[in-house]
Structures are given as structure tokens and as C-alpha cells.
Amino acid sequence: MYRLLKSLLFLLPPEQAHYFGMNSLKFILKIPFLNRIFRFENISTVEFCGLTFKNKLGIAAGFDKNANYITELIAIGFGYVEIGTVTPKPQEGNPKPRLFRLQNDEALMNRMGFNNDGCDQVVENLKKHLERDYIIGGNIGKNKTTPNVDAHRDYRICFEKLYPYVDYFVVNVSSPNTPNLRELQDKDMLVEIFDSLQEYRSLQATYKPIFLKIAPDLGQEQLEEILSVYNEKHIDALIVANTTIDYNVLNHDKKFALDQKMGGISGRIMKNKSNDIISYLKSKNSNMKVIGVGGIDDKASADEKSNLGCDLIQVYTGFIYRGTSLIQEILASKPTYA
Numbered sequence: 001m002y003r004l005l006k007s008l009l010f011l012l013p014p015e016q017a018h019y020f021g022m023n024s025l026k027f028i029l030k031i032p033f034l035n036r037i038f039r040f041e042n043i044s045t046v047e048f049c050g051l052t053f054k055n056k057l058g059i060a061a062g063f064d065k066n067a068n069y070i071t072e073l074i075a076i077g078f079g080y081v082e083i084g085t086v087t088p089k090p091q092e093g094n095p096k097p098r099l100f101r102l103q104n105d106e107a108l109m110n111r112m113g114f115n116n117d118g119c120d121q122v123v124e125n126l127k128k129h130l131e132r133d134y135i136i137g138g139n140i141g142k143n144k145t146t147p148n149v150d151a152h153r154d155y156r157i158c159f160e161k162l163y164p165y166v167d168y169f170v171v172n173v174s175s176p177n178t179p180n181l182r183e184l185q186d187k188d189m190l191v192e193i194f195d196s197l198q199e200y201r202s203l204q205a206t207y208k209p210i211f212l213k214i215a216p217d218l219g220q221e222q223l224e225e226i227l228s229v230y231n232e233k234h235i236d237a238l239i240v241a242n243t244t245i246d247y248n249v250l251n252h253d254k255k256f257a258l259d260q261k262m263g264g265i266s267g268r269i270m271k272n273k274s275n276d277i278i279s280y281l282k283s284k285n286s287n288m289k290v291i292g293v294g295g296i297d298d299k300a301s302a303d304e305k306s307n308l309g310c311d312l313i314q315v316y317t318g319f320i321y322r323g324t325s326l327i328q329e330i331l332a333s334k335p336t337y338a
């Protein structure tokens with residue numbers, strides 16, 4: 001069924017298709033009989049960092065930036081939803097067009113630039129989910145106009161405001177579309193951000209895990225720094241990885257990507273980059289907790305991440321190309337741990 005829907009959606013520009021598709025799903029799920037068609041039976045829950053996830057498969061950050069489609073994403077089978085990236089103040093993001101389908105590579109290229117309604121509005125949207133049996137993660141970032149030296153303040157603002165409404169946090173320092181954001185992956189900057197968030201958390205009655213989302217383009221030296229921050233700051237888990245700016249991963253659409261000049265690439269062509277980083281980190285610390293994301297587009301690629309030791313996984317681009325059939329394929333089977 002998604003094949004037919006996809007041929008219609010792909011007639012629209014990608015961003016329009018996104019909102020049209022999700023608003024249509026919202027409408028369909030209000031029809032009493034139809035809201036049952038996606039139910040899954042006997043899916044194993046996952047315990048991770050003290051939280052119980054309905055299943056291991058989440059929708060990655062960027063898909064539901066403003067927490068508008070959580071109910072629908074859970075209804076079609078996702079085990080959890082990571083909202084955001086949310087910034088303190090609302091911002092429009094980069095000029096359109098800023099999202100491209102690279103269909104020959106089954107990839108996406110985006111330079112959205114953290115378009116979002118700001119954390120006050122997102123909090124209002126999250127208030128509809130106070131009573132729930134599913135996990136919501138809050139992926140947080142800084143406004144474009146905030147200089148890196150003050151970035152820790154932006155993360156703290158989002159953290160404090162969202163704290164009562166989400167179950168875990170993600171410090172996103174790895175989007176390629178906010179100028180210089182990736183410099184926040186340097187040790188000193190990370191320590192400053194985590195010190196501030198952990199200080200606030202230590203004063204709260206409930207402990208909420210904080211994850212760090214990293215880029216797939218980090219060299220060995222930078223990965224060593226990440227490892228040392230992970231250990232020193234007792235970071236709860238890493239999310240590996242954000243989109244790549246290495247256009248060499250593209251087999252067919254490299255020239256198009258190079259002509260665009262700016263944007264992160266996602267989808268199956270970045271799978272190996274993401275897996276290589278996960279393997280490297282796990283080889284250094286086999287107990288490290290990692291959520292695997294990047295290039296999952298079938299059961300085999302989902303199992304690859306599980307076999308690398310990722311208890312949780314996430315998808316974005318695979319879902320655009322394969323729709324709900326991808327969720328069904330991944331969840332209908334047990335992961336085969338090596």
C-alpha cells in the first residue's frame with residue numbers, strides 16, 4: 001500500500017510531502033476501525049538506561065521536530081519518538097529548498113538548519129502526552145544566532161523547560177547545518193554543556209538520562225575525545241550517528257550533492273560509516289551504551305546494528321522510502337545476536 005502512497009507523495013516537494021503524509025495519517029487514525037490496523041503483537045520491550053521502551057525501534061530526531069505527530073508515530077509501531085531538535089527560541093531554519101530526495105541512492109540530503117517552533121511551543125505540544133505508556137526523547141540544540149561560547153546556556157534552557165515532559169534527552173552537537181555546531185564536539189565545549197545539564201539534573205527528583213549524538217565524520221582523535229568525555233562525565237549513552245557531509249558515500253548523486261554545496265546525507269549509503277564508528281567505540285569500551293542510527297532500511301541492516309551491540313535503533317530515511325512496511329519487517333522478527 002505504501003508503494004502507491006509513495007508514488008503520490010514523491011510527486012510533491014519533500015517537505016510538503018512530509019507534512020501532507022503525516023497530517024493524512026493523523027486524519028486516518030481518527031477513524032475508529034482504521035486506528036487498529038497497525039497494532040503489533042508480542043513485541044519485546046527493551047530496558048535501556050532505566051527506561052522501558054515498547055520496542056527497540058524509534059523514529060530518529062528531525063522527523064517530528066515540534067512534537068506534533070507523537071501519537072501517530074507510536075500508533076504505526078515505533079517504540080519511541082525522539083522529538084526535536086528543539087532550540088530555545090523559535091527559528092525558521094535555512095531558506096527552501098532545503099530537503100532533497102537523492103532517489104538513485106535512496107538517500108536524503110537536508111540542510112534544514114533546526115527549523116522549529118522553539119521550546120515553549122514544544123512544551124505546550126508535549127502537555128498532550130502527560131499520561132502515556134511510551135517513551136519520548138527530547139533532542140536539544142542551540143539557536144543559530146547563539147555563539148558557541150554561550151551554547152551551553154541554550155542547551156540548559158531547553159533542558160530545564162523540557163525536563164518535566166520527556167523521558168530522556170539528547171545533546172545534539174552533530175548537525176552539519178548550523179554553522180560551527182560540530183565544533184561543540186570538542187572536549188571542553190562538551191564538558192561545559194554536560195556539567196550544566198548534570199548540575200540541574202542533580203537537583204531534580206527524577207533522573208532523566210542524557211545521551212550525546214555524534215557525527216559519522218569524526219576522526220580517530222575526535223572519537224578518543226568523545227570516549228574520554230563519555231567516561232569522565234558518565235554520559236548515559238551515545239547516539240551514532242547524525243547525517244554525513246562525506247559526499248563520497250554517494251554512488252549516483254554525488255554531483256548533485258556537490259552542486260548543492262551544503263547539507264547532510266542520510267540513508268543506506270551512510271550505513272557503513274555509522275557502523276564503523278559504533279564498532280570502533282565498542283572495541284574501546286564494550287559496555288558503552290549506543291543507540292544505532294544511520295542507513296537502516298531493512299531487517300538485515302537493523303540486525304547489523306543490534307549485532308554491534310545497539311539495544312535501541314532509530315530510522316529516518318528508510319522510513320521515507322519504505323513506510324510502515326519497514327517497521328513491520330524490523331519488528332516482526334527477533335534480532336539475531338552474534
Ligand SMILES: Cc1cc2nc3c(=O)[nH]c(=O)nc-3n(C[C@H](O)[C@H](O)[C@H](O)COP(=O)(O)O)c2cc1C
Nearest residue numbers: 060061062085110241242266267294295315316317
Ligand atoms: C530531513 C532530516 C532532518 C533531520 N533533522 C535532525 C535534527 O533536527 N536533529 C538530529 O539530531 N538529527 C536530525 N536528522 C538526522 C537523523 O536523525 C539521523 O541521524 C540521520 O538521518 C541518519 O539516519 P537515517 O539514515 O535512518 O536517515 C535529520 C535527518 C533528516 C533526513
